Amino acid sequence: MILGYLGAGALLAGLVLGGFSALLSFFAGWRQADVFIQVGRRAFYAAAAMTAIAAVLLEVALLTHDFALAYVVEHTDLATPMALVAAGFYGGQEGSLLYWTLILGALGTASLVTAASLGGRVLAYATGILASILTFFLFVLAVVASPFDLLTITPPDGLGLNPVLRDGGMLIHPPVVLAGFAAFAIPFAFACAALMAGRTDAAWIRHTRRFALLAWSLQSAGLLLGMWWAYHVLGWGGYWSWDPVENVALMPWLATTAYLHSSQVQEKRGRLGNWNFGLVILAFLLVVLGTFIVRSGVVPSVHTFAISAIGPWFLGFLATCVVFSGALLALRIGVAESRPAEAPLVSREGAFMLQNLLLLGVIAVVLWGTILPLVSGMLGTERVVDAPYYQRAAGPIFVFALALMAVGPLLPWRRAGNATWRALRWPIATAAAVAAPLLATGWGWGAIAIGVASGGVATVVTEYARAVRRKPSVLVIKRRRYGAYLAHVGLLVVAVGIAASQFGQQEKDVTLQRGESVTVAGYTLTYTGSEQQQLADHTEYIAAMRFGDTALAPSRATYAGLGGQALTHVAISTTPLADVYVVLAGTNPDGSASLRVLVNPLVTWIWAGGVILILGVVLGNVGEREMAGELARRRIPITLPA
Amino acid sequence: MSALVRWGIPAAVVAVCVGYLIYSASGGSTVYYVTVSQLRSQSPAGDVRVAGVVANDVQKSEGGLHVTFTEKDGTDTLPVEYTGTLPDIFQPGITVVAEGRLGKDGVFHAQTLLAKCPSRFSTKPYTQ
Numbered sequence: 001m002i003l004g005y006l007g008a009g010a011l012l013a014g015l016v017l018g019g020f021s022a023l024l025s026f027f028a029g030w031r032q033a034d035v036f037i038q039v040g041r042r043a044f045y046a047a048a049a050m051t052a053i054a055a056v057l058l059e060v061a062l063l064t065h066d067f068a069l070a071y072v073v074e075h076t077d078l079a080t081p082m083a084l085v086a087a088g089f090y091g092g093q094e095g096s097l098l099y100w101t102l103i104l105g106a107l108g109t110a111s112l113v114t115a116a117s118l119g120g121r122v123l124a125y126a127t128g129i130l131a132s133i134l135t136f137f138l139f140v141l142a143v144v145a146s147p148f149d150l151l152t153i154t155p156p157d158g159l160g161l162n163p164v165l166r167d168g169g170m171l172i173h174p175p176v177v178l179a180g181f182a183a184f185a186i187p188f189a190f191a192c193a194a195l196m197a198g199r200t201d202a203a204w205i206r207h208t209r210r211f212a213l214l215a216w217s218l219q220s221a222g223l224l225l226g227m228w229w230a231y232h233v234l235g236w237g238g239y240w241s242w243d244p245v246e247n248v249a250l251m252p253w254l255a256t257t258a259y260l261h262s263s264q265v266q267e268k269r270g271r272l273g274n275w276n277f278g279l280v281i282l283a284f285l286l287v288v289l290g291t292f293i294v295r296s297g298v299v300p301s302v303h304t305f306a307i308s309a310i311g312p313w314f315l316g317f318l319a320t321c322v323v324f325s326g327a328l329l330a331l332r333i334g335v336a337e338s339r340p341a342e343a344p345l346v347s348r349e350g351a352f353m354l355q356n357l358l359l360l361g362v363i364a365v366v367l368w369g370t371i372l373p374l375v376s377g378m379l380g381t382e383r384v385v386d387a388p389y390y391q392r393a394a395g396p397i398f399v400f401a402l403a404l405m406a407v408g409p410l411l412p413w414r415r416a417g418n419a420t421w422r423a424l425r426w427p428i429a430t431a432a433a434v435a436a437p438l439l440a441t442g443w444g445w446g447a448i449a450i451g452v453a454s455g456g457v458a459t460v461v462t463e464y465a466r467a468v469r470r471k472p473s474v475l476v477i478k479r480r481r482y483g484a485y486l487a488h489v490g491l492l493v494v495a496v497g498i499a500a501s502q503f504g505q506q507e508k509d510v511t512l513q514r515g516e517s518v519t520v521a522g523y524t525l526t527y528t529g530s531e532q533q534q535l536a537d538h539t540e541y542i543a544a545m546r547f548g549d550t551a552l553a554p555s556r557a558t559y560a561g562l563g564g565q566a567l568t569h570v571a572i573s574t575t576p577l578a579d580v581y582v583v584l585a586g587t588n589p590d591g592s593a594s595l596r597v598l599v600n601p602l603v604t605w606i607w608a609g610g611v612i613l614i615l616g617v618v619l620g621n622v623g624e625r626e627m628a629g630e631l632a633r634r635r636i637p638i639t640l641p642a
Numbered sequence: 643m644s645a646l647v648r649w650g651i652p653a654a655v656v657a658v659c660v661g662y663l664i665y666s667a668s669g670g671s672t673v674y675y676v677t678v679s680q681l682r683s684q685s686p687a688g689d690v691r692v693a694g695v696v697a698n699d700v701q702k703s704e705g706g707l708h709v710t711f712t713e714k715d716g717t718d719t720l721p722v723e724y725t726g727t728l729p730d731i732f733q734p735g736i737t738v739v740a741e742g743r744l745g746k747d748g749v750f751h752a753q754t755l756l757a758k759c760p761s762r763f764s765t766k767p768y769t770q
Contacts, residue, residue, distance in 0.1 A: 234730075235727075235730065236727070236729075344648075345652060353649065354652065354656070357652070357653055357657075358656065361656060361659070361660035361663075364660055364664065365667075368664055368668075369668075372668075372672070373675060381674050381675075381676065381684065381686065382674070383672045383673065383674050383675060384672065384673060384691060385668060385671050385672050385673075389667045390667075392663070392666070392667035393667035393668070397660065509707050509725070509726060565731055565733055566728075566731070566732070566733075568727075568730055583727050585707045585727045586702065586707070594707040596707075596727045
């Protein structure tokens with residue numbers, strides 16, 4: 001009970017402090033009043049601290065089973081394991097918003113503490129923008145959807161958690177995805193602040209580089225963890241279904257990927273300033289759009305969205321962000337550098353530019369597929385697109401983007417000469433050698449994608465080989481570059497896994513008597529019998545299968561207390577080339593079992609590639625901070641335009 | 643050649659290609675998304691997705707690989723037939739989306755059957 005009051009109080013205090021920080025910081029930036037800038041910044045820290053206090057209180061309420069709080073009742077019960085009770089913090093709508101706000105406050109604080117070198121006005125405006133976003137979230141939390149609402153009568157137990165969600169994936173996937181979204185508010189805030197202050201050099205990019213990388217890494221990991229979870233737990237044999245919930249997480253990732261590349265053109269060559277502002281703003285708007293779509297239920301999805309009062313508020317927030325950033329871009333676009341890009345098309349700059357255009361193309365494809373029900377619903381009968389739409393429209397663009405990963409790293413800045421063409425012979429030869437035999441198997445675009453991805457790996461290998469031959473220490477000194485190449489390899493491995501499993505998947509639905517076998521894609525499984533186990537709240541039917549020397553036990557649980565809801569436990573046997581994936585549809589009175597057997601080639605490559613990708617980002621940036629820190633310590637005086 | 647032309651032309655080429663891909667891909671793979679009563683009143687041609695609630699008459703055979711049931715909304719009902727593994731949370735009372743077409747026999751033959759999955763942590767909102 002008391003936790004509810006304290007939590008609501010902390011949220012209200014945070015709301016007031018955040019609003020105060022926003023107003024004061026904008027005013028201070030406009031008047032360049034140093035004292036007010038300091039006060040505004042500290043008010044932001046205080047608001048972030050209040051958010052943290054509220055988060056701790058909610059977690060305490062969950063862990064102590066304080067059923068006076070509606071949120072605790074609706075998301076946990078006494079039987080729920082403690083780890084999942086703790087995860088209830090971000091499991092429900094209100095709690096996940098609080099988690100978002102917590103991350104925003106923490107990362108916002110980290111970005112402002114280290115931002116002194118950017119100059120007073122940028123700092124003030126960045127504080128103002130971050131505080132505005134924080135205030136919006138705290139307003140929604142305190143007024144519209146509070147996790148601290150109290151029940152008039154305290155029930156003895158909660159309602160518990162749906163069995164589908166009682167899984168370890170629940171512990172890691174949601175917080176990583178949400179943190180990835182929240183983190184991208186930092187580059188957005190500093191980009192807008194730089195535009196407002198008229199400081200359009202690359203200083204904001206350098207300052208927020210780590211936050212953009214963090215956001216991108218978290219988004220990448222979040223997407224892959226979600227795929228992993230769907231594949232291992234949901235039991236439909238795949239990992240991606242182009243559902244709106246997945247699409248709205250993919251789009252910001254694509255925009256962030258584009259930005260990580262184009263920002264280098266500005267850092268290294270001082271070009272594409274306007275473009276980078278546009279991309280950062282686009283990425284953030286896609287995050288907000290995604291949040292609105294997920295929270296409002298405006299498009300049909302397999303997921304039952306928690307439709308609630310916060311939908312309109314997020315629409316309003318989205319509209320405000322669009323108008324604010326659009327106006328800022330329109331008014332300030334002339335101020336940003338408008339020197340013509342001197343570089344010819346065939347150059348590193350050209351490759352980055354083309355990559356950006358391709359990724360924007362994929363965003364357009366996904367966005368259109370996601371909002372089509374909304375658009376067509378306004379014009380007449382609602383229509384939706386199938387997975388083949390995305391495969392046909394986005395697939396070819398992805399293949400071109402993969403090809404660019406083979407070519408781009410070999411192109412020098414400014415112009416490509418004959419040496420470049422010579423360097424390209426290895427990736428091209430590799431791509432051809434890999435794609436040719438696969439094309440004969442009839443995989444079509446899949447064969448081309450795998451070939452092109454192999455070419456990309458060959459490119460990275462030649463780059464590493466060249467460095468080792470000339471001066472191995474360069475691998476450590478220029479680790480940002482070589483770490484990025486490793487991340488490229490990770491993504492290419494993911495791409496090969498996706499292409500192989502999309503084009504090579506085979507499946508069979510069978511009913512087998514005891515002792516009978518089924519063969520799918522050359523893999524033979526034998527059904528040896530079934531058993532039934534009666535557990536506390538569910539009955540488990542287990543089919544025993546033999547696959548070579550391994551025993552597989554796909555099972556199906558039935559929860560009587562939930563109206564007979566079933567929960568399948570997939571059995572997966574991983575061989576070097578493919579996963580054998582067995583789903584038990586049911587057991588029959590005559591002792592036979594009905595099964596769906598899938599053979600998914602190279603799915604493990606997707607997870608392995610994800611690990612390599614994150615490793616590349618981490619290795620490329622460990623200790624990279626020194627240089628940035630050095631610049632900050634020197635406190636280079638900056639003259640501001642009036 | 644000015645920078646605008648040099649960068650504008652490739653940008654325009656990419657934009658046109660993407661536009662064409664979207665146009666050509668959506669041609670074959672858009673389907674109508676309707677409720678049971680909309681299907682009854684409009685009877686759209688080709689494949690459709692029909693959303694509705696599963697009624698209390700689910701009949702499973704072949705170990706659950708074949709299922710027939712009635713999908714209903716406030717006003718109309720639709721008999722549905724489906725072969726394949728069922729979504730875990732499939733049971734009377736939940737909302738499903740069946741994709742397929744209405745046969746001459748008056749039965750909706752579904753190729754895919756999606757259940758609305760609980761993205762909420764809770765089983766249902768608490769009411770006093």
